[in-house]
Amino acid sequence: MMRKTLLGLVAAGLLSSGAAQATQLITEDEAKLPPPKGAITTDRRGILRGPKVEVVSPSDSVSSPLRLQLKFESFGGAKIDPDSVKVIFLRSPNVDLTARVKPFIQADGINMQDAELPPGEYMVRVDIKDSDGRPGTASFVLKVAPK
Template structure:
C-alpha cells in the first residue's frame, strides 16, 4: 500500500515537472521560411496621442531558443489595457498571426512568455494593443535567435 502511494506521488511529480518545462512554439520552421515583407513596415503614429505604450523588455541581443519574451504595457489618463485587444503579428509575406499562441501569457500589464520556441534567425514582430478608451498602441521589434 505504501509503495503504491509512493509510486503515485513520484509519477505525479514527474508529470508536474514535465508540464512546468513545456515550451510554446511561437514561430514554426515553415513560417520562418516565408519571405520578408516588401517595402517599409507601417506603424500608425498619426498626431499626438495618449494611447497605451508597448515596451519590449527581453530578450536582449541574439539569444538561444527557447527564450523568455517579455513586453510591458503602460496606459495613460486612468485608462486600462484591454487584454482582449492584444494582437501579435509576425511580419512576413503573408503576415502570420501569433495572437492565439501568445494569448495564454497576456496580462493587463504585459506579456510574460517563459519558454518561447523559435528556429534560428531574425524575426520582426508587431504588437498592437488598445486601452479601455479605445486608443491604440503599437510596437515593432526584432527577435534575434542564435543557431543551436
C-alpha cells in the same frame, strides 16, 4: 492490483505534466516564409495618449528558447484591454501568433518564459487598445542566434 496500476499511471501523468515545456512561437515553416515588401520597424515618438508597448526581453540576439517579455503602459487613467492584444509575425502572408501568446498576456504585458523559435531574425508587431478604445502598436525584431 488494477487499482495500484491506475494510481501509478495517474501519479506518473501528474509528475510528467509538471515539467515546463517551451511554447513554439514561430515554426520552421513560418520562418521560411518571405518577408513582406517594404516592412520596417517603427518607433513612435512624440506625445500620444494611446497605450505603449515596450520590449523588456530579449534586448539582443539570444538563443532559443528565449524569454519574451513585453510591458504595456496606458495613460490618463485608462487600462489595457488584454482581449485586444494581437501579436503578428510579419511575413508574406502574415502569421497571427496571438493564440500562442494568449496564455501569457496580462493587463501589464506579456511574459513568456520559454518561447521556441528557429535561428534567424523575425519582425513582430503587437497591437493593443486601452479601455478608452485608443490604439497602440509596436514593431520590433527578435534576433535568435543558432544553438
